[in-house]
Amino acid sequence: MTLPIALQLYTVRDVMAKNFADTLKAVADIGYKNVEFAGLYDHDPAQVRKMCDDLGLTVCSSHVAIERFTGDGAFDQLERELKTLGTTLAVCPGIFRKDRSVAAWTTAVEELKNAEAQCRQAGLSLSYHNHAFEFDAIADHPEKACPFDLIFDGIPQMSSELDIAWVTVGGQDVLATMQRLSGRVPLLHVKDAHKELNSDGGPTFTEISTGNVPIKAALDIAESVGVKYLIVEQDSDWVDGDPMASVKTSFENLTKLLGA
Numbered sequence: 230m231t232l233p234i235a236l237q238l239y240t241v242r243d244v245m246a247k248n249f250a251d252t253l254k255a256v257a258d259i260g261y262k263n264v265e266f267a268g269l270y271d272h273d274p275a276q277v278r279k280m281c282d283d284l285g286l287t288v289c290s291s292h293v294a295i296e297r298f299t300g301d302g303a304f305d306q307l308e309r310e311l312k313t314l315g316t317t318l319a320v321c322p323g324i325f326r327k328d329r330s331v332a333a334w335t336t337a338v339e340e341l342k343n344a345e346a347q348c349r350q351a352g353l354s355l356s357y358h359n360h361a362f363e364f365d366a367i368a369d370h371p372e373k374a375c376p377f378d379l380i381f382d383g384i385p386q387m388s389s390e391l392d393i394a395w396v397t398v399g400g401q402d403v404l405a406t407m408q409r410l411s412g413r414v415p416l417l418h419v420k421d422a423h424k425e426l427n428s429d430g431g432p433t434f435t436e437i438s439t440g441n442v443p444i445k446a447a448l449d450i451a452e453s454v455g456v457k458y459l460i461v462e463q464d465s466d467w468v469d470g471d472p473m474a475s476v477k478t479s480f481e482n483l484t485k486l487l488g489a
Contacts, residue, residue: 235263
């Protein structure tokens with residue numbers, strides 16, 4: 230398998246905030262050739278592009294909040310930022326709102342639909358990154374549909390940045406979900422987690438190949454469903470509290486899986 234590996238830089242957000250340039254260099258030194266941004270930490274996009282070019286890093290995609298698609302000149306600024314970074318792939322990292330009623334999700338889907346159309350008209354594409362809550366039934370929906378259905382059934386042009394750990398935590402079958410969205414999954418978040426929940430009732434994340442997510446099985450069908458990038462992400466629970474150690478282990482383990 231020849232799919233390229235990328236790193237979602239949210240994983241190393243704490244060290245990025247302290248030293249942006251050195252963190253990018255450390256990521257490149259591990260062996261990553263591609264990165265996905267989740268904010269530029271007040272750096273100019275052109276400067277960031279030069280840093281990446283100098284390090285041999287390609288920006289495969291970038292997380293952008295849904296709010297960045299509205300307001301005077303907001304989308305024009307976003308379009309320039311993405312194209313300056315050298316990517317055409319925008320990703321909505323999620324819809325994080327307390328109100329999860331039918332009305333609220335209907336509004337969110339309409340916002341996503343408009344954002345997707347803006348991207349398409351500008352020669353960009355928009356993907357939606359899932360968590361587990363998109364698989365929860367909407368309490369006041371007459372058919373108890375879930376947000377994941379409303380988003381991907383309601384916006385046929387919307388692609389998915391499928392996070393397979395959150396799919397697993399959400400009680401869904403990873404392979405079935407990938408196949409359901411075949412042709413619409415250019416970005417796959419390759420993330421691992423343990424079955425046991427943490428003290429807060431949430432997932433305990435871990436390095437690739439050390440948890441219970443069916444990563445090898447997902448890799449086996451990735452190309453067939455249209456995946457273009459395998460993106461490493463680990464939200465928390467890093468080795469000795471060091472995200473750089475975790476992303477190094479995950480890079481090594483993922484590289485081994487791809488060669489198996």
